[in-house]
Amino acid sequence: MSFLENLVTQFPDKIKILPHARGEHVLEVERHILPTVCAYLKNEHHPRFNFLMDLAGVDYSAFGAPTQVAAYTGANDPVSKPTAQDFSLNTHRERFAVVYNLFAWPEKLRLRLQVPVPELNPETPTVSHLWSGANWFEREVWDMFGIRFKGHPDLRRILLYDEFKGHPLRKDYPITRRHPLVDNQKAEAPFQAQNHHAAPFRIKIPEPGKQTQNMLLNIGPSHPAMHGVIHVFTELDGEKIQKADIGIGYLHRAFEKDAENVTWTQVFPYTDRLNYVSPLLNNVGYAMAVEKVMGLQTTERCQYIRVLMSEISRITDHLTCIAASTMEVGAMTAFLYFVKVRDMFYELIEEITGARLTVSYVRIGGVKADLTPEFPAHLQKVLVELRIAMKEMHALVTRNRIFVDRMKGLGVTDKETAIDYGFTGPFLRSTGIDYDVRKAEPYLVYDQLDFDIPYGQYGDNYDRYLVRMEEMEQSVRLIEQCMQKLQKMPGAPLNVDYEGKEIPASKMADLGKYGYTKGLLQIHALTDPTLSGGNAWLHDNIFPTDAKGVVLPAKEKTYGSIEGLMNHFMLIMEGYGIQPPPGDAYHAVEGANGELGFYVISDGKGQPYRVRVRPPCFALMSGFHKVIEGDMIADLIATFGTVNMIAGELDR
Amino acid sequence: MAIRNLLGGDNFITSRLDDVIGWARKYSIFVYPFVTACCGMEYMSVAGPQYDLDRFGAALPRFTPRQADLLFVVGTISQKMAPILRRIYDQMCEPKWVIAFGVCTCTGGFYNNYATVQGIDTIIPVDVYIPGCPPRPETVLQGLMLLQEKIQKQKQEY
Numbered sequence: 001m002s003f004l005e006n007l008v009t010q011f012p013d014k015i016k017i018l019p020h021a022r023g024e025h026v027l028e029v030e031r032h033i034l035p036t037v038c039a040y041l042k043n044e045h046h047p048r049f050n051f052l053m054d055l056a057g058v059d060y061s062a063f064g065a066p067t068q069v070a071a072y073t074g075a076n077d078p079v080s081k082p083t084a085q086d087f088s089l090n091t092h093r094e095r096f097a098v099v100y101n102l103f104a105w106p107e108k109l110r111l112r113l114q115v116p117v118p119e120l121n122p123e124t125p126t127v128s129h130l131w132s133g134a135n136w137f138e139r140e141v142w143d144m145f146g147i148r149f150k151g152h153p154d155l156r157r158i159l160l161y162d163e164f165k166g167h168p169l170r171k172d173y174p175i176t177r178r179h180p181l182v183d184n185q186k187a188e189a190p191f192q193a194q195n196h197h198a199a200p201f202r203i204k205i206p207e208p209g210k211q212t213q214n215m216l217l218n219i220g221p222s223h224p225a226m227h228g229v230i231h232v233f234t235e236l237d238g239e240k241i242q243k244a245d246i247g248i249g250y251l252h253r254a255f256e257k258d259a260e261n262v263t264w265t266q267v268f269p270y271t272d273r274l275n276y277v278s279p280l281l282n283n284v285g286y287a288m289a290v291e292k293v294m295g296l297q298t299t300e301r302c303q304y305i306r307v308l309m310s311e312i313s314r315i316t317d318h319l320t321c322i323a324a325s326t327m328e329v330g331a332m333t334a335f336l337y338f339v340k341v342r343d344m345f346y347e348l349i350e351e352i353t354g355a356r357l358t359v360s361y362v363r364i365g366g367v368k369a370d371l372t373p374e375f376p377a378h379l380q381k382v383l384v385e386l387r388i389a390m391k392e393m394h395a396l397v398t399r400n401r402i403f404v405d406r407m408k409g410l411g412v413t414d415k416e417t418a419i420d421y422g423f424t425g426p427f428l429r430s431t432g433i434d435y436d437v438r439k440a441e442p443y444l445v446y447d448q449l450d451f452d453i454p455y456g457q458y459g460d461n462y463d464r465y466l467v468r469m470e471e472m473e474q475s476v477r478l479i480e481q482c483m484q485k486l487q488k489m490p491g492a493p494l495n496v497d498y499e500g501k502e503i504p505a506s507k508m509a510d511l512g513k514y515g516y517t518k519g520l521l522q523i524h525a526l527t528d529p530t531l532s533g534g535n536a537w538l539h540d541n542i543f544p545t546d547a548k549g550v551v552l553p554a555k556e557k558t559y560g561s562i563e564g565l566m567n568h569f570m571l572i573m574e575g576y577g578i579q580p581p582p583g584d585a586y587h588a589v590e591g592a593n594g595e596l597g598f599y600v601i602s603d604g605k606g607q608p609y610r611v612r613v614r615p616p617c618f619a620l621m622s623g624f625h626k627v628i629e630g631d632m633i634a635d636l637i638a639t640f641g642t643v644n645m646i647a648g649e650l651d652r
Numbered sequence: 653m654a655i656r657n658l659l660g661g662d663n664f665i666t667s668r669l670d671d672v673i674g675w676a677r678k679y680s681i682f683v684y685p686f687v688t689a690c691c692g693m694e695y696m697s698v699a700g701p702q703y704d705l706d707r708f709g710a711a712l713p714r715f716t717p718r719q720a721d722l723l724f725v726v727g728t729i730s731q732k733m734a735p736i737l738r739r740i741y742d743q744m745c746e747p748k749w750v751i752a753f754g755v756c757t758c759t760g761g762f763y764n765n766y767a768t769v770q771g772i773d774t775i776i777p778v779d780v781y782i783p784g785c786p787p788r789p790e791t792v793l794q795g796l797m798l799l800q801e802k803i804q805k806q807k808q809e810y
Contacts, residue, residue: 160732160767161731161732164731168766168767173766174766175764175765175766176764176765176766177766178731178766179731179766181731181734181735181769181775221733221736222686222736222740223715227687227692228687228688228689228692229688229733249730249732250688250730250732250733250736251688251689251727251728251730251733252730252732252767253689253728253730253763253765253767253768254763254765254766254767254768257765257766258763258765269762270762272690273689273690276689276690276693277693320693320696323696324696335700336700336701339696339697339700339701339702340700340701340702342697342700343697343700343702346697356694356697356788357690357693357694357786358690358785358786647688647689648689648690651730
């Protein structure tokens with residue numbers, strides 16, 4: 001008897017198991033007993049679901065509705081519209097649903113609760129008393145969907161501003177409906193208005209006539225030491241932070257709304273800009289979530305390349321974080337050393353992907369291009385540079401008195417708080433919990449590679465710094481193992497034309513465009529495997545050959561045969577293209593800041609029905625006030641640096 | 653010595669006052685980096701050792717708008733952020749210039765949605781637009797040189 005069936009017997013008639021095509025554990029829970037179920041799951045159930053990883057809303061009102069362009073199914077017969085009964089989504093057919101992704105550590109068990117919420121009275125009980133991290137997640141659902149949470153201590157907008165009317169992630173909200181910009185004076189309201197705590201912030205101003213009063217201080221949204229836009233509102237007693245509140249949403253770019261309005265492939269550029277310090281990790285996370293919905297398996301070579309690029313991305317992220325956070329405490333030299341190496345990594349990434357930063361490298365079912373022949377040599381050089389820079393960094397700051405004094409014992413978080421708020425990644429590991437998605441639920445080929453998970457002890461700034469430094473070492477280990485494996489696999493050949501001369505791939509593609517395709521495929525001429533062209537043989541190494549409805553054909557096939565051309569055309573045309581079967585999936589990868597989860601819902605169309613990101617920063621910042629309360633105001637800057645908040649991911 | 657020849661043997665040169673002030677101003681730009689988003693990563697690279705903004709006399713970031721001449725708007729400006737940008741621009745002393753760094757600040761980029769301002773020129777005047785998502789450091793340097801040219805040629809107020 002599975003634990004799901006046990007649960008159903010525990011709460012008969014109130015919850016039911018929803019079958020899931022990809023083997024995820026999903027339960028539908030009636031909203032009235034949700035707090036009881038959650039309390040049971042968190043405190044009494046074995047294993048205890050101590051993490052609330054994600055909480056998201058879904059608006060099902062347009063589910064399965066016909067789009068303007070008829071969907072392409074490969075035949076001329078009319079498309080059968082998926083109904084909600086087809087799969088495990090929203091069987092009650094209520095308009096809204098709130099989805100809770102729970103995680104049990106250390107048992108590594110995931111459970112998803114789906115709570116239908118009717119349109120007329122969109123209200124559901126809060127779970128913020130069980131998991132503190134739910135506070136912000138619920139505020140976001142209120143902001144985006146207008147679902148109220150009964151009993152929530154502080155239900156107000158989080159990503160948008162108070163003057164905003166409507167709830168943009170509802171399906172009937174047009175994506176471009178803007179509201180007038182707020183009055184300039186309102187931005188300074190927290191300082192001027194006496195009753196400001198009524199609206200934007202919940203800190204009370206002391207009564208007049210008292211002898212002492214705490215000072216209120218705004219830090220941000222535009223502040224030199226704040227990497228990314230964030231508003232920290234502090235109440236100070238002298239220099240000590242008594243209370244803090246965090247205001248976010250200054251970089252809200254409507255990722256989730258945008259994703260619903262483009263095709264599945266077009267979401268990739270948007271994912272680049274979530275955590276823009278490690279875009280490749282976001283690419284991989286999204287692609288794997290979609291592949292999970294489709295039940296698609298990528299090739300082995302592709303998986304190694306993905307791991308390789310992910311780890312390179314992780315290194316650039318940690319380099320940036322450490323560079324910036326050391327700069328904040330005065331180590332400008334350290335910043336310069338690390339940024340120099342980071343630039344080398346950017347050039348390396350550019351060699352493979354064509355872009356330094358916003359790469360859009362991963363595709364559903366594969367990656368955009370194979371490694372270049374020169375790549376291993378270049379990588380070796382850069383890794384040597386990285387090792388030198390890390391050695392210099394250790395020599396400069398790791399035992400530097402000034403640095404250590406600003407880092408040790410500050411921004412301390414204990415394990416319970418970290419779990420309560422859903423912290424993940426280096427932050428969680430610094431407290432001594434070695435949870436890492438790469439080990440806990442190995443995806444891609446992480447289970448075949450040898451690496452360690454560094455973790456700290458005290459949960460302070462210094463531990464976070466050390467964890468990040470060590471993680472870079474481990475990433476280098478992973479990269480080297482991947483390179484060894486990749487070099488044993490079929491590698492990148494040279495381009496040759498009919499006469500055996502080397503030609504650039506772009507020229508070959510041009511030949512194809514002009515119709516000089518005779519013999520192009522027969523002679524097994526190979527184009528450059530990288531950016532400028534396709535390569536049928538190598539293409540098959542990085543894309544599964546049987547997934548015709550997903551993967552763009554190699555360029556030779558597109559230009560050289562009518563089948564290839566049609567295949568390409570159908571995938572590119574709007575309303576055709578990739579159409580995952582109706583269903584949903586949650587897939588998490590280990591982002592640079594923690595668990596980066598993508599919850600994807602498809603209704604069988606060419607556009608995603610819903611793409612929800614579980615941003616690690618969001619959970620981190622929701623508990624940030626706990627981390628800084630009690631510290632000095634100057635330590636806030638040092639602590640903030642080691643949290644590594646990335647606004648693009650935080651506000652989406 | 654070439655400079656000797658230029659001076660004509662005597663220790664003076666003749667020029668227009670505007671030119672001299674422009675020359676001085678273009679090489680002593682104090683930047684306020686208004687960094688909000690992805691472009692900030694490339695801004696770090698531009699300021700970093702490899703591309704080195706210092707060569708243009710524009711390395712020292714001033715983090716108070718009252719000390720800055722040049723507002724680098726780096727990254728997407730959301731509707732929520734727009735009033736803050738406007739306030740910071742208003743706080744800067746004349747003469748002041750604005751560079752829109754990245755396509756989001758130029759036009760809104762591919763974020764055509766309810767949350768994003770469609771170009772910062774709807775809020776504040778812009779001198780140089782640097783497109784790109786994000787622009788490469790070389791592009792940024794070119795944009796900066798264009799601004800220097802503009803500063804040199806403009807009518808100086810003093």
